[in-house]
Amino acid sequence: MRGSVSFLLLWMSTMIFGCTQKQEDLPEFRNEDIRRLMAKVTEVMVHDVTNPPLAARFFAYISLSGYEVMAQHDSTLQSMAGVLNEFPVIAKPEVEDHSHSLTALLAMMQTARKIQPSGSMIQLYEQQFLDSCRQLGYSEDIIAHSQNYAQEISKQIMAYVKSDHYSTISNYPKYTPLEGKGNWYxxxxxxxxxxxxxxxxxxxxxxxxxxxxxxxxxxxxxxxxxxxxxxxxxxxxxxxxxxxxxxxxxxxxxxxxxxxxxxxxxxxxxxxxxxxxxxxxxxxxxxxxxxxxxxxxxxxxxxxxxxxxxxxxxxxxxxxxxxxxxxxxxxxxxxxxxxxxxxxxxxxxxxxxxxxxxxxxxxxxxxxxxxxxxxxxxxxxxxxxxxxxxxxxxxxxxxxxxxxxxxxxxxxxxxxxxxxxxxxxxxxxxxxxxxxxxxxxxxxxxx
Missing domain, CATH: 1.10.606.20 (Vanadium-containing Chloroperoxidase; domain 2)
Incomplete structure (x- = not known):
């Protein structure tokens, strides 16, 4: 009898947390998960001594990565295409059985990894985060599908990042303080x-x-x-x-x-x-x-x-x-x-x-x-x-x-x-x- 009950529980767990998992069955992510991620992004900025304007640029593109994922699945949100300057229509990946909120967080991590100099620190955070997702009951299929979706979104966001002209700044001549009593030095x-x-x-x-x-x-x-x-x-x-x-x-x-x-x-x-x-x-x-x-x-x-x-x-x-x-x-x-x-x-x-x-x-x-x-x-x-x-x-x-x-x-x-x-x-x-x-x-x- 004890063996039958164990088998039944195992079968029920597989149905809920295995390959047949559905979005509504998955644990909810919350604002606190966003806060932890932003704190980690900030930690990397402190490590890299990221200057204030550049830090704001990072925050914007990282956040947009998660936003565009949610906009594809939540009718209360609209894509930033046609809203932000030159922002493209973000193609929706053909990926099934993924978690929208998990994908959004992963897309933000993917972009943070690519855009920040010490992105490897975000990669380690992502690994630890996914381990906690597994403990919550997320199946390997859901995690893999969410990762694939996130990568596709981040790839499109990064194309937008690369077109903002920041990379051309290094081609300008080195700034020399201007002469004059009232000028900055x-x-x-x-x-x-x-x-x-x-x-x-x-x-x-x-x-x-x-x-x-x-x-x-x-x-x-x-x-x-x-x-x-x-x-x-x-x-x-x-x-x-x-x-x-x-x-x-x-x-x-x-x-x-x-x-x-x-x-x-x-x-x-x-x-x-x-x-x-x-x-x-x-x-x-x-x-x-x-x-x-x-x-x-x-x-x-x-x-x-x-x-x-x-x-x-x-x-x-x-x-x-x-x-x-x-x-x-x-x-x-x-x-x-x-x-x-x-x-x-x-x-x-x-x-x-x-x-x-x-x-x-x-x-x-x-x-x-x-x-x-x-x-x-x-x-x-x-x-x-x-x-x-x-x-x-x-x-x-x-x-x-x-x-x-x-x-x-x-x-x-x-x-x-x-x-x-x-x-x-x-x-x-x-x-x-x-x-x-x-x-x-x-x-x-x-x-």
Whole structure:
């Protein structure tokens, strides 16, 4: 009798988890699985010291890979074909008996493996992930079919990646800092060369051009101590000298500088820090979890935020190398105090506008559109990097704090933060209008 029961259980297990598995029988994947994957992608970026604009580019294409899988199976989602600039119709692979959500995650992993320099780290993560899927009851057939489907989607996304002109940037001549008192120049302690001076040549995802949302001009450099510029410079200087503890905490919380270095005897050691885009992708995961978004909704929100990040960085970097404004650290050392050091290390690119302010404005607009203006949450994105969690009452309050943190940290002037936030809000609004309007039209046509 005991043997018969064992055989019956084995037969039932085979029917449920074997070659006859159906989509509705499979365990559900959740937002938490997306969050874990994005955390791993971020870990690889930290390992590779991926610069902020490039990190946003990675997030966008990785997210799009999962989104396009889900759009082929979920009627609430529409393909980005005809929505994003030059985005192709993604052919649906002829693969049966696969899990849609598993395939989406695997497509994201496949693209992350191909696009990131240390993609082998993602490959190991994928192997461990699939082992956990087997423990959940996914059959080898379902896993294999899902992998095949994911590979076909990722292959098509990678063709789109290769057409965005980023690969041609290496053909441009090396950037040389411009002569002039008010122009940017590399800063201590490492004096890194300018980062991504040609990022504005990359194809935007939704923008008409990199300069579509060109911000107001920066306050002009002026050595006169009574000038608006010098008063703004003194604000940065005096903030550091009287820095309250809360301002110090805010600056550290939003630091997000992958290039930070620390002197260690005769050596200079890099500090492990995530990029601004990675921070907002983490906030997106937290928000999706709290709002109890299903898998498809979470994939969409991560994708739209990532699209906003990439376009915001393209727009911001276009302005940075146009205005090419001097950093506070350089100006304060020359005109006020030669020994002055900002609380945060100055990142290696021109000052105006503030990148973190711009992408925070864009991300906050997008998340507010989906989740409302009074969405409170606890931001614990960087706890694993030694940064304590912080509570916020809305995405906009977080964006405003991220912006002013650059003043507290001594790396930006006030106008770069305020105009950067305004620039980002316009981009976020444009991204939402472009994606939601076009998706609605496509959905109406499909009906």
């Amino acid at each position: 590399p800063t201590p302690p490492a004096y890194f060369a300018a980062v991504e001076p040609h990022f504005n040549t990359v194809r935007p995802l939704t923008l008409d051009s990199a300069s579509q949302f060109k911000p107001a001009p920066p306050i002009a450099f002026n050595e006169d101590k009574d000038s608006p510029y010098f008063r703004m410079l003194m604000e940065v200087y005096e903030e550091k000298n009287t820095l309250p503890l809360e301002h110090r905490r805010i600056a550290s919380f939003w630091d997000c500088n992958p290039f930070a270095m620390e002197n260690n005897g005769h050596l200079m050691v890099g500090l492990k820090k995530i990029s601004p885009g990675a921070h907002w992708m983490g906030i997106t995961s937290i928000a999706c979890e709290k709002a109890q978004k299903n898998f498809a909704e979470s994939v969409k929100m991560h994708t739209v935020v990532a699209i906003g990040l990439m376009d915001a960085f393209i727009s911001c970097w276009d302005e940075k190398y146009r205005s090419n404004r001097i950093r506070p650290e350089t100006a304060i050392r020359k005109y006020i105090d030669p020994t002055w050091v900002p609380l945060l290390q100055t990142p290696p690119f021109p000052e105006y506008t503030s990148g973190h302010s711009t992408i925070s404005g864009a991300s906050a607009y997008i998340l507010t559109h989906y989740l409302g203006d009074n969405f409170s949450y606890t931001d614990d994105v960087e706890v694993s990097y030694g940064i304590p969690a912080r509570d916020f009452t809305s995405f906009m309050s977080a964006a405003k704090e991220a912006a002013v943190s650059r003043l507290y940290g001594g790396i930006h002037y006030r106008d770069a933060n305020e105009n950067g936030t305004a620039q980002g809000l316009k981009i976020g609004e444009w991204v939402i209008n472009t994606i939601e309007k076009q998706s609605s039209q496509n959905l109406a046509k499909a009906k």
